[in-house]
Amino acid sequence: MxxxxxxxxxxxxxxxxxxxxxxxxxxxxxxxxxxxxxxxxxxxxxxxxxxxxxxxxxxxxxxxxxxxxxxxxxxxxxxxxxxxxxxxxTAQDGTMLNLYGTEEQKEKWLYPMVRGEINPSVGLTEPEVAGSDPTLIKSTAVLDGDEWVINAHKWFTTGANKAAFTTMFCVTEPEEQRHKRASMIIVPTDTPGYEIVRVVPTMGHESGNHCEIRLTNVRVPKENLLGNRGEGFIIAQKRLGPGRIYHSMRWLGQAQRAFDLMCERALNRYAHGSLLSDKQMIQKFIADSATEIQAARLMTFEAARKIDEGSDARIDIAMIKVYGAQVLHNVIDRAIQVHGALGVTGDTPLEKMYREARYARIYDGPDEVHTASIAKRILRTYKNESFWDPANF
Known part of the structure; x- marks a missing residue:
């Protein structure tokens, strides 16, 4: 640095x-x-x-x-x-639009978004099918003259209720093989037929911005296609890959803030004859948390270095997505325990951080999918009569 x-x-x-x-x-x-x-x-x-x-x-x-x-x-x-x-x-959507958007699309959506004048959203997952397997999506877009006609039911379209547009992941090439069936299409949220069904209540709270949306015969110009027809999976991965890195980076900051709060509480809370910081069990909470945060940091920086160099970082990204989410949960959980009853109230940021940490093991690919991907890629090297070298892979 x-x-x-x-x-x-x-x-x-x-x-x-x-x-x-x-x-x-x-x-x-x-x-x-x-x-x-x-x-x-x-x-x-x-x-x-x-x-x-x-x-x-x-x-x-x-x-x-x-x-x-x-x-x-x-x-x-x-x-x-x-x-x-x-x-x-806007980093994920900004990267996606910058890579694949036409100059007209950039003028209309990208530049105002980066300036903070409008907000984006993206419609990927659907309640009827597994979000971890996007080949199952049911949303469709059919070209009718100079317009796309879109019918879709999405949920966890985060921020749609405050967004100027949603980039929709839809099947446009139903006869193609499964990873070439979908395309990305930009849909203004004020288009007739675009409905915010509800803001989905999550973890006992209804004040979030994870939206369920429905598009019924929504028509947008054919020029709203992002990239080429059938490139939806490629574009989604270009968005999600860096997104997983961005999440892992931010989780480090969240974990560190929880760690700071835990240490401050331990140094100031007196109980059972001494400060919490003098008790070995609390000291282990602090030592384990510091160790896990540093391990997650170094793994994240290594994955970022490989991306920066143009190396294949898919195993590294999957590892930090799984391990980083677990570390985030562990550290916040310990911080809440050290705070006692105060930790589960809204008087500290910990209870909200704890809820958000639980989401981390699901969005942008659940732990199980990334874990399977790690194992499959490593085993492939052994099938090819080689071995997995974490220093060079």
């Missing part, structure tokens, strides 16, 4: 602690107060030159090299609200 990146990390962390965390609950709850708070911190981030750091300069981002951004995104992960405050929440 260069001195410049260390300074930038410190600047971003100071901004998050000073400007974002004091208003993160207002941002999360939304409404007029939340919108005002978000706009204020977004403008401050732009003024301080820390807006959309990981996106290319030519589309309005900060132009930070990938590995440098890895170190920054770890800090951004300390607060979910920081993603929106610093313009990093």
């Amino acid at each position: 260069s001195d410049e990146v260390k300074e930038l990390r410190a600047k971003v962390r100071d901004f998050i602690e000073r400007e974002v965390i004091p208003v993160e609950r207002a941002i999360e709850h939304g409404g007029e107060e939340g919108t005002r708070a978000l706009k204020k911190v977004q403008n401050l981030a732009k003024e301080q030159g820390i807006w959309a750091l990981g996106l290319p300069k030519d589309i309005g981002g900060g132009g930070l090299p990938f590995m440098d951004y890895v170190y920054i995104n770890e800090i951004v992960g300390r607060s979910e609200a920081a993603m929106f405050a610093l313009g990093t929440h």
Whole structure:
């Protein structure tokens, strides 16, 4: 890590602690107060030159090299609200549109999105079929003259209720082999026939933004096709691959924040004749958490390095997706235990972090799918009379 990146990390962390965390609950709850708070911190981030750091300069981002951004995104992960405050929440969709969008699509959707003027969403999973197997999707798009006619039922289309558009994953080539059947099509959310069925209640809460949507004979211009026909799987992987890295980076920040809270609590809470920090069981919580966080950090940085060099990092990405999600859960769980009853209240961020950590083992591919992928790829090397060398694979 260069001195410049260390300074930038410190600047971003100071901004998050000073400007974002004091208003993160207002941002999360939304409404007029939340919108005002978000706009204020977004403008401050732009003024301080820390807006959309990981996106290319030519589309309005900060132009930070990938590995440098890895170190920054770890800090951004300390607060979910920081993603929106610093313009990093559009990284996946921004990358996808930048790679595959036409200039007209970029002018209409990408550039305003990077500037923070509009929000994106993507329609991938469906309630009727397993989200872990996208070859099963039922959504269809049929070309009728100069328009696509889309019929679809999606859920966990995160942010659709606040988005200007949804990039829909639909079957357009039903006669092709299963990985060439789907395409990506941009659908404005104000198009007739686009319905927000509900915001799906999750983990006892109804204030999230995971939406169930239904598209009934929705018509959009054929120019709204993203990339080429039948390239839906390729485009989705270009979006999801970096997304898994981004998640793993942010999980490090979440785990570190929970760890900070745990240590502060242990040093200040007195019970049964001594501070919690003097008790060996609590010391083991702290030692195990520090060890797991550092292991996850080094695994994440190694995967990022391979991506940056253009190497095959598929095993590394799958490993950090599974291990990083587990570490996130473990550390937050211990932090809650050290806080006692306080830890499960809304008086600390831990209870919300704990709920979000449980989602991590499901979205962008459940643990079981990634675990199977790791094993299959490793065993393939042995079938080819070679061996798996983690240093060079």
